[in-house]
Every structure is written in structure tokens, then in C-alpha cells.
Amino acid sequence: MMEYIAPLQQLIEQFRKLPGIGGKTAARLAFSVVGFSDEEARAFADAIIGVKENIHTCRICHNLSTGEYCPICTDDRRDQGVICVVEDAKDVLSMERVREFNGVFHVLGGTLSPINGIGPGELNIKDLLERIQNGDVREVIVATNPTVEGEATAMYIAKLLQSFDLSVTRLAYGIPVGGDLEYADEITLHRAVEGRRRMN
Amino acid sequence: MMEYIAPLQQLIEQFRKLPGIGGKTAARLAFSVVGFSDEEARAFADAIIGVKENIHTCRICHNLSTGEYCPICTDDRRDQGVICVVEDAKDVLSMERVREFNGVFHVLGGTLSPINGIGPGELNIKDLLERIQNGDVREVIVATNPTVEGEATAMYIAKLLQSFDLSVTRLAYGIPVGGDLEYADEITLHRAVEGRRRMN
DSSP: OOOOOHHHHHHHHHHHTSTTOOHHHHHHHHHHHHTSOHHHHHHHHHHHHHHHHHOEEOTTTOOEESSSSOTTTTOTTSOTTEEEEESSHHHHHHHHTOTTOOSEEEEOSSOOBGGGTBOGGGTTTHHHHHHHHHSOOOEEEEOOOSSHHHHHHHHHHHHHTTTSSSEEEEOOOOOOTTOOGGGSOHHHHHHHHHTOOOOO | OOOOOHHHHHHHHHHHTSTTOOHHHHHHHHHHHHTSOHHHHHHHHHHHHHHHHHOEEOTTTOOEESSSSOTTTTOTTSOTTEEEEESSHHHHHHHHTOTTOOSEEEEOSSOOBGGGTBOGGGTTTHHHHHHHHHSOOOEEEEOOOSSHHHHHHHHHHHHHTTTSSSEEEEOOTTSOTTOOGGGOOHHHHHHHHHTOEEOO
16 A cells, blocks of 8 residues: 655644544545645644744633733623633633623633543642632632533532632533434433423 | 634634535634644644645656655556556545556546636646657556546546557446545455446
């Protein structure tokens, strides 16, 4: 079997490092870059360097930011008394699609995962506590993902905050709006029944 | 809805230019690059620039090559009397998976497509003729994709070569109709070579 020529092989390996990109897709993407003009290739390479050089994390909430502080933390129309705790910066964007939410965020940078050596010290938990101690926080919404690890992290945070005079809430579990009962898994359905609400 | 910060948005747009990458995937890939180390990001950017700077097309067959001539054209164990005509460089790699094939290649650079303004002059057809006129070619295997346009291109080439004293063959329909060489498995490709048929 013929190998790819070296520069192509190198680019394929780079694409394979990206999440969800396997060998065939990586090869397809690399071939398409070969077909780019020099300017297009340069723009792509610059954009990659650009995210590293120009994106930092907000010193308050650890959200991605071009400046020292992110636009949400510095927006005085946002309610600094409600902190939504999320796993990573992607989740901030997901929560921002919920227009009703007008609080601020705290990005943990992952979930607790003893198997992978990720304990509380590896996450941005210490400065979440500092924010709560120093600020006027009324509610912490724990919006980690509904996975085993996200759940364990949520429990850990809830326990950690139990001595503070504030609400610690968790996003509701249930059937997705617009979904179909037929395709909901049993655990989700169970949680949806558990969390049922009066209609009258 | 919150926008992505500028450097991230720029990288997302770059990823979206790649084939088969939509908005959500582009965002996922861009976020993963944010998590790269500086060295990793640099290596990725360099690989992109690298394919443009270090990959050229072979002066004989138009296959991708790091040198002026590709390793296949300069390999004297390869039978220069059998030319396999393919649409693009990806297809050379697909054909190379068929170990039985020991000839050389000619990369057209696409297919005839009057709608998109691609006529014979836009493809590497003229120098295919020159190769045949100047060399000792016994057979031309037309291995364009089994699509409407690949088929039309094959017919065009067969007609063009009908005055020459050589076999013009077409891959057999072992390859699935409407498919793409890139995704054909080795056995299917092998059968297709085995069952190739004269076009003249």
C-alpha cells in the first residue's frame, strides 16, 4: 500500500487530533486543503494561531475572552447574584441561548474524574468559592452535563456550598421539548415522572 | 444570542470551508483547537502551510508529489505501458490499494462538466495525448468515478483515443454506481480491475 506523501500525512495526523475526526475524514479534509489557494491556507493557519494568541480566559469566570475579563462579567445589566456553573466555555454559549437567563457564569474547566486524576484542585472550584465569599450571590445554578461525572461534580459542589446562605439549584431533567416519548430512554422518563409538575 | 468571540468565529469560518463540515462541527473543532497547547496549534498551522509549500504536482502524471516527478512515474518497476486515468490524486491512492495494478497514472484534475464551465481544456487531457503519442502505451484504463460526469469523461477519452493502437478499458461495474472511488473497499476495487472491459 502506498503511503501518503509526507506533508499530506502530517496534515492528516493533525486533523486526526480533532474530536470526532477519523482517518478517512482527516484524509478528505487534508486533500481539500491541498486544493486551497496559498491565501486560503495562510488564512486558515493564521486563524489557528489566532485563537491561541488572542483568546484568554476571563479572570473572574474562566469563560473564553479576548480581554482580561469577559463581556458577561463586565456587563452591569447582568445579575451578578446568580451564578450558573458549567463545565466548559461551550456550555456558556448553550446557556446564553436561553434568553431568560440573565445571571453570570462560572466555568469549571471539566468535571471531577478520579480515574483521570481530575480532582477539585484541577477544576476552577476554589475561585468559585471566593466569588461566593466575596460577592452577594443569591443562587448557584449547577448546569454540569447530565452524565455520571457531571452529576458527581454537581453533588460535590452542592455539598461544598451547603454552609452558605444561598440557593443551589440543578437544571431539571425531563423529556426534551419537541421530542417523542417513544425515543426517550427509561432513566430520562423516570426523571420526567419524578419531576412532574401540577398543571392546575 | 451571544456571538462567538472574534478569533473563535474566524476559526469556525475556516473549518466551515472544509468539505462536509457544518456549523456545529466547525464550532466543536474550533473549541478543541482553543484547548491545544501553543506547540500543538503551531504544528497544526505549520502542517497546513506545509501542504501548500511542499506539495506539487508531478510533471508527467499530475499526481501530488514533493518533487518534480512523483515516485510512481520514476519507479522503473512500474509498467509505463499501462496508464490508469483518474479524476484526482485521491483516486491514485485508492487505485494503489489494488496491489495487482502495476501501471502508472494520469490525473485529469476533475471531470468534464459543461454546466460548471469545465471542458477538455480545463483537464489534463492534452498531455495525456502527448504521453500516448510519445510513449509506448499499450493500454489506458479509464478509472473515472462511476458518476454521470465521470462516465461522460470516460466516453470522451475513449473516443479521443480511438485512432491509437491501444486498448482503452473501463473499470467494471464492481464499483457501486453513484459511489466514489475514495470509499470503495479493496475487494470491490480489485474486482473492478479484474473485470475491466474494452471501450473500443
